Amino acid sequence: MSRVTKFSGRDAGPTARVAGFVDHLRAHGFRVGVAEAEASLSALSFCDTYESAMVRGALRAVLTGCAEEAGRFDDLFDSYWLNGGRVAQRVSAAPNPSPHVHSSRSAAGQSQGDGAGDPTAPDDGQGESTSGGEGKLVATVVQQKMRRDLREVVTPEDIREAEVIARRLGAALRDRRSRRRKAATKGDRLHFRKVMRQSLQTGGEPIRLPKKSRPDRPQKIVAICDVSGSMTIYAQVFLAFVAGLIRADDAADAYLFHTRLVRIADALRDRDPLRAMGRLSVLADGFGGGSKIGGSLLRFSKTYARRFVDGRTVVLILSDGYDTGRPEDLAEALSLLRKRGCKIVWLNPLKGWADYAPVAAGMAAALPYLTLFRPANTLADLASLEPEMMRL
């Protein structure tokens, strides 16, 4: 049985302890602030504070915000209030020097930009650049280039060209299922509110009949780009496309993966395309390595997708489908994604080859979940997808 924490005699009282607890939660990735601390104090004023179960319940209701946090709350509560006399945290509510560093959320890979730093690669930057890649099937000895400077791979001109295509694709993708009507000149229903307003000008005679209709809602594109070894020669095209997409469309989102998944949308939004690619190089470390499509997509569908993917999203997967992981993972990931109501488009650079058949175990597992499966290995191919996207 754990005992209640003994706080030091110099501690400033219950208010500081609660503030300290809120700080403790924040250090563990909860999004709580001053308002929550205040609410906790007023909640506690309604409780018998000597009853720990009651306090626990009250603080849980106030300080947690989702199922995941509610699940972790008990341990955090115990470690702060019931750690048997060991005071692990300062209760003076001193500002935590760098709160998000300890957060488990960022440790799970959300902001790898700052700390993930040097990989264990011995040949940092020494890898030969064997693929100037013209989009042909070239036999290359692909080495593990742990730090490849993507500025060499993708030029600002490519990005500008891709931007135009991405913008057109974005415009082609409209959702035609909206139920909320808006005023429109060629509508299918009367806009009664306007009819009333305007009829007042004509003495109550509704002469002009404004209409309303269902507008098309834009769809959001989430691009997930494979940059593993087998995809190296297509990386130029696809990364340029992804960069262009992010720059053309404010709502778009982008990720890349090899053996793990990285969110790159923020890095690519940099106003200077060259600097954006520089920032991307830092994030993309491991570029040209192995590929774990299933694992990466599974992670995507369990984390980011829950925040960024909804029924008005098109998930664009740019990959050749050569997976070193289990095909079941890929199938599970895609079925989870489909359950969020999105459409999944898979663009496979290999599909363009004459005798291609999706026999790779991963690709075969993925097929049932795809809305569209198309070849693409040049920017022109991507541009030619427009009519099909329009039908989606």
Next chain:
Amino acid sequence: MTCAELQTAMADKGYVASDDLAMAVFLALKLGRPLLIEGAAGVGKTEIARVLSQVLDTRLIRLQCYEGLDASQAIYEWNYQKQLLAIRAAAEGGRVAEVEQKIFSQEFLLERPLLAAIRQDKAPVLLVDEIDRADEEFEAYLLEILAEFQVTIPELGTVPATTRPVVILTANGTRDLSDALRRRCLYVNVGYPDRQTELRILRARCPDLASSLAHQIVGFVQSLRKETLEKTPGIAETLDFTAALMGLGINDLTTDPALLQATMATLLKTEADRFNITTEITQRIAGQAA
């Protein structure tokens, strides 16, 4: 009212709330903050609001959310047909000047749940059901109402709240809610009940159920939840199952395998689950529970 009293009061109305849930509801009442309840389908999220309205002896106003829900269905709408008629009538009578004043008055306003909720004489319970089905735009609008408790109607001015409703929001994860909304609410996650709680719920809802059968049913459902199912049965399903058994006059789960399998329709709601849970499995689980 203390938290324990609230819990007892809810139990009297047939709702067995866990300590966590009772505390969250209690705080929502005391702090005047909305309560966000998350949990799988069929664990009694909506029921909380109904029972709470009975405990507080007040009206329950329910807003069912769906994709495309907009202001005219959630907040207010003018009664256009009535307005048109009034304009025509006024024109016949020659009193055109007054007509604009008149047609934008309370008389022509159709209250929808959100407006109705803030205009009650006695603070009602406002249930915003399945908030995750509504789209983000509506969520933003709801935030505004939950913060200010007032509605602005251009033709009429701002309608302040006469009383502040007790707001309960439910969600079951169709879409992830925004952090802004989560921050504004107290939060509680309702899970499947444990054996004891489920037994108490069953006793509260079906008083004339034989004790031995109640134990069997709870044991059966608890074991069934451990199987890999697409849709795990909630409390609502347990109650349906019980009602079905009582209706068929079954006193022991193990006596008639075929009949038991037929009643499984109340617990298993997808084709795959029906297919996977065969008569043999049902019998094995029932045997353990007995």
